[in-house]
Amino acid sequence: MITYLQNNYPEVLSDLVEHLWLALIPVVVGAALSLPLGYLAVRVPSLYQPVVNVGAVLYSIPSLALFLMIPVIIGVGYLSPLNVLIGLSLYTLALLARTVADALISVQGETTQAARALGYRPLRQLFGVELPMAAPVIFAGLRVATVANISLVSVGALVGSGGLGNLFTGGFQLGFVEPIIIGIVLSMLLAGLCDVGLVLLQRRLTPWTRVGGRA
Amino acid sequence: MITFDQVTKTFPGGNVAVDNLSLELPTGQITVFVGPSGCGKTTSLRMINRTIEPTSGTISIDGEDVSTQDAALLRRKIGYVIQHAGLFPHRTVADNIATVPLLNGVNKKQAREEAVQLLARVGLDESMAGRYPTQLSGGQQQRVGVARALAADPPVMLMDEPFSAVDPIVRDGLQKEFLRLQAELGKTIAFVTHDIDEAIKLGDTVAIFRVGGHLAQVGSPQELLDSPADEFVADFVGRDRGFRGLSFVTADKLEVEPVRAYVDRAGGARLVLDDGGRPQGWRFEEAGSPQPLAGTFTVDDNLRLVTDLAISSPAGAAVRVDHDGVADGIVAHEAIARHLTAMRRESER
Numbered sequence: 001m002i003t004y005l006q007n008n009y010p011e012v013l014s015d016l017v018e019h020l021w022l023a024l025i026p027v028v029v030g031a032a033l034s035l036p037l038g039y040l041a042v043r044v045p046s047l048y049q050p051v052v053n054v055g056a057v058l059y060s061i062p063s064l065a066l067f068l069m070i071p072v073i074i075g076v077g078y079l080s081p082l083n084v085l086i087g088l089s090l091y092t093l094a095l096l097a098r099t100v101a102d103a104l105i106s107v108q109g110e111t112t113q114a115a116r117a118l119g120y121r122p123l124r125q126l127f128g129v130e131l132p133m134a135a136p137v138i139f140a141g142l143r144v145a146t147v148a149n150i151s152l153v154s155v156g157a158l159v160g161s162g163g164l165g166n167l168f169t170g171g172f173q174l175g176f177v178e179p180i181i182i183g184i185v186l187s188m189l190l191a192g193l194c195d196v197g198l199v200l201l202q203r204r205l206t207p208w209t210r211v212g213g214r215a
Numbered sequence: 216m217i218t219f220d221q222v223t224k225t226f227p228g229g230n231v232a233v234d235n236l237s238l239e240l241p242t243g244q245i246t247v248f249v250g251p252s253g254c255g256k257t258t259s260l261r262m263i264n265r266t267i268e269p270t271s272g273t274i275s276i277d278g279e280d281v282s283t284q285d286a287a288l289l290r291r292k293i294g295y296v297i298q299h300a301g302l303f304p305h306r307t308v309a310d311n312i313a314t315v316p317l318l319n320g321v322n323k324k325q326a327r328e329e330a331v332q333l334l335a336r337v338g339l340d341e342s343m344a345g346r347y348p349t350q351l352s353g354g355q356q357q358r359v360g361v362a363r364a365l366a367a368d369p370p371v372m373l374m375d376e377p378f379s380a381v382d383p384i385v386r387d388g389l390q391k392e393f394l395r396l397q398a399e400l401g402k403t404i405a406f407v408t409h410d411i412d413e414a415i416k417l418g419d420t421v422a423i424f425r426v427g428g429h430l431a432q433v434g435s436p437q438e439l440l441d442s443p444a445d446e447f448v449a450d451f452v453g454r455d456r457g458f459r460g461l462s463f464v465t466a467d468k469l470e471v472e473p474v475r476a477y478v479d480r481a482g483g484a485r486l487v488l489d490d491g492g493r494p495q496g497w498r499f500e501e502a503g504s505p506q507p508l509a510g511t512f513t514v515d516d517n518l519r520l521v522t523d524l525a526i527s528s529p530a531g532a533a534v535r536v537d538h539d540g541v542a543d544g545i546v547a548h549e550a551i552a553r554h555l556t557a558m559r560r561e562s563e564r
Binding site: 111124 | 302349
């Protein structure tokens with residue numbers, strides 16, 4: 001195992017780095033798109049069900065099938081990393097759009113009513129009151145999406161961009177178990193670290209959720 | 216002054232919440248909207264700051280139609296307090312209070328400093344400034360809610376059952392402080408409650424609503440108690456509320472006049488005593504036979520009984536006896552009236 005790492009250190013590292021950006025860029029893109037979509041689903045009630053349903057259908061498409069469908073639809077090469085990036089962005093969007101919508105719905109009540117009555121305009125109220133209040137729920141969705149993406153990236157190895165997944169395909173072809181184990185461990189480690197990172201970020205951004213009840 | 220002019224609100228589905236309401240809320244006074252649930256009191260309140268738009272009619276503040284003003288800017292000039300305070304959980308107490316000044320573009324440092332000063336005004340310690348709402352009790356949250364409404368010094372305040380969710384003792388304290396604050400600030404306040412006692416305690420004017428969004432009666436608390444317009448109002452304020460209330464007041468603090476010196480000022484009657492000093496009746500003329508007493512009371516009895524005795528007594532005065540039945544004091548109508556006045560002063564403090 002150690003010997004394998006010593007001999008293949010540069011490849012493993014580049015796989016790891018590739019894995020990281022293949023997983024995280026879609027999280028960022030998906031999250032950025034899910035905010036307006038989720039907000040729209042709340043503001044236009046007739047859009048809520050379609051958003052939820054399309055998301056559910058999208059999420060049920062097997063990842064490999066999705067990675068192979070995308071080049072057909074948008075016309076890039078089968079081996080382009082864009083396929084994986086777009087596919088995972090869609091998964092993230094499917095998961096988070098609903099989370100954002102539900103989180104925004106859940107914070108409606110006396111507080112948002114008070115915000116409006118105090119003179120907030122809708123957009124400022126969204127960013128100043130509703131999103132911060134919804135943040136804990138949105139973060140929970142973000143953590144699920146991030147961990148899911150990190151595990152899904154390896155499937156991309158079958159279409160040429162798989163990060164640590166390359167270690168699985170390589171090890172399988174060559175009959176080596178070491179790269180496979182290293183790939184699994186690193187992938188899990190990466191997922192764990194990203195999750196911890198998100199938890200720390202959330203604690204930083206939502207200090208009010210950590211204060212105890214009243215003294 | 217806030218003026219409702221023939222305001223009607225019909226909700227989708229045809230439910231008429233407010234029906235042709237015309238009402239004036241005088242400047243610098245507290246006007247309480249009170250009534251059973253479904254009477255349109257909250258809807259009426261919310262139409263003032265346009266969080267609900269009327270179906271027809273106009274509402275104006277100092278002659279300016281609110282519907283012609285930018286809703287958000289209008290609302291920043293109107294303080295707003297609700298039942299559970301509705302504080303922002305993600306902001307500290309100081310930032311909650313500073314909400315409207317910050318919306319108006321006041322710089323953060325100044326807005327926070329002013330917020331901290333407001334804490335003292337609503338009876339909270341400055342050390343609370345950095346806490347989050349979940350760290351406060353319900354009563355403290357409500358005080359912060361009031362401070363938030365006052366932060367931009369709006370001339371008008373809307374209060375929607377602000378004290379309903381706290382326990383009776385805390386509520387009593389909040390009500391008293393609210394009256395003290397209002398005496399200093401003189402805001403034009405519209406106050407919604409379902410509690411007639413609160414309405415009578417706080418209102419300069421009380422508007423009683425009935426189900427269907429009709430105004431049943433408007434007047435001072437005294438007017439409503441003294442002359443309810445109809446059965447509904449009489450029922451709502453409760454029949455002989457004031458008189459019944461006297462049964463909870465003991466008679467021990469009533470001032471009495473000495474028995475032997477007492478002369479009925481209107482009819483000239485004197486109290487007749489037997490040899491043991493026990494009261495026998497009232498005598499109006501030297502030679503005439505005494506008229507019977509209506510009864511006597513002791514220091515342990517309540518004010519309702521004393522008042523009843525004084526009213527039914529032929530001499531217009533109730534006779535107090537000690538535990539041996541010996542007359543030891545006389546209470547005339549005027550003394551009762553003076554006592555009631557003193558009690559009112561006491562409760563207002």
